[in-house]
Amino acid sequence: MNSTLAGAAAAEAPRPVAPSDRIGSGNTLLMLVRRELWEHRALWIAPLVVAALMVFGAIVASVKYHLTRADMSRDDGPQGMTMFAVMQGAVSMPLSVVMLIVLVFYLLDCLYAERKDRSILFWKSLPVSDDLTVLSKLLVALVAVPLGVFALGLLLSLVFTGIWEVDAALGRVPAIPGWGMLAWLKAEIALLLCLMVGVLWYAPFAAYLLVVSAWARRNPFLWAVLPPVLAQIVEHVAFGTHFVGNFLRYRMFGIWGTLFSHMHVGRGRAFALSSALSQLKLQAALTDIDLWLGLAVAAALVFAAIRLRRYRDET
């Protein structure tokens, strides 16, 4: 061990570090998050493009097609499925899907690309710890991008409402049933809470992708997908069972069953999203033991990714 040597030398040459000689972890983290958005521009360009296409589609639809009152009344079921709810769903669904896709590719790339082009040597020449670096990538995937996409969805729903209101004012469509500031706000809060639960539930997946990204020598996508697929096949061939598949399916969708239990989504019994907030089983979801087990696994995987970045020696 060289602790004696290092310790002795440190005692001899104390170079006092002035308070101004440091940059706070918070500021460093913020800088690192910005850095990620510079490098991985798909993270914000893809949702923006999808949003722009949706607005374009809505404008075309509003100009070219007129919904008749008959169309409206057919959809207006006894449970009161409102156009408003449709609009909310129509906005958040495509954005969520595109967000999931770009995040998966981002997480697989963020610790792999820097090793591939050896730029990791530049990043490691800066006084930024591996903890902060990996944390910044997790923060981008689990907080920055989801919040950004949520804000975009919020904006879109306002734009769509505006388009609808204009059409309604022109007498081409009926006024939006169920629309109101309070209902809108409630629906947005409900969406935000769903998003939060989703982030917590999917954290272990994100951490798993980070580990693969920090570990794979090439083709991280294949390395991420192959193990679960192979495990299912091997299990099926060897034992004829589906435990792995069922487990994965549960880890993918399980929490939504908890969050939306007693909420019936389906043909003819569509729910009004405006009342979704009061129906969310938030407490049940947040006290779900599997959610917390998942978070514990996520923490362990993030730790593994940090260690891999710190000690992997291949450059």
Added chain:
Amino acid sequence: MTAVIEARGLAKTYGATRALDGVSFSVAPGRIVGLIGPNGAGKTTALKAILGLTSFSGELAVLGLDPRTQRDALMREVCFMADVAVLPRWLRVSQALEVVAGVHPRFDRARATEFLSKTDIRASSRVRELSKGMVTQLHLALILAIDARLLVLDEPTLGLDLLYRRKFYDTLLNDYFDKERTILLTTHQVEEVENLFTDVIFINHGRLALNASVEDLGNRYQQLTLAAEQAPRARALKPFYEREVFGRVAMLFEGRSAAELGALGELRTPSIADLFVAKMQGTPST
């Protein structure tokens, strides 16, 4: 004075290969040290150990810190340029300045901007759009603006043309180096930079072949050039290297006095490049 780098019994194996085999040396502040060795000698491994980029056994203190466990603190005081072309290709010049300013407490952005204004590099360019020489200039601009105590350069001018190489070392010496700072440099182009060094460390097969200050080299080593007929007499004094050039023989001696050798032929201090070749190729004459 406390050593900037203090290494004792530094060792590292990759599988069956011993990249470093018990290397001990020490680097004092205010020196420019050339770490010189053939390919695969262990230079890069030694630098990586110093920078906390690889595991190793043995004792190593850099600025009093252990690179294995105190890497984050070390990087505030140490700056390194691993190679040309490690700047991320997607990065814009303006972003490079912004990110280093954002995370490095000792980075003087105005200084880097001033240096860049003397080059053809535009702030809006991406690294991938720059020539290799310009990327190195950009990296140098970032490094010059960081007030570090130790600068480690691993083949910083590899693949650059002579003009860029000359400019690089001139800038380093004139704008950066002072008595407070220490530079550790590896390069293949020894002839070009040998006037730069204050100290040289030769490393071969993971072992130290020579560790001396340039002033010491003159006292320790002599190069004797003499006619071939005189060679047997000189060989009695046990040169550790000799080669024939245009019918004359050049021999390298260690620890002989000018009085002993002067009578046999022309005497001078060997260049670092000659000494390097001699040390690496062994002793054909004994």
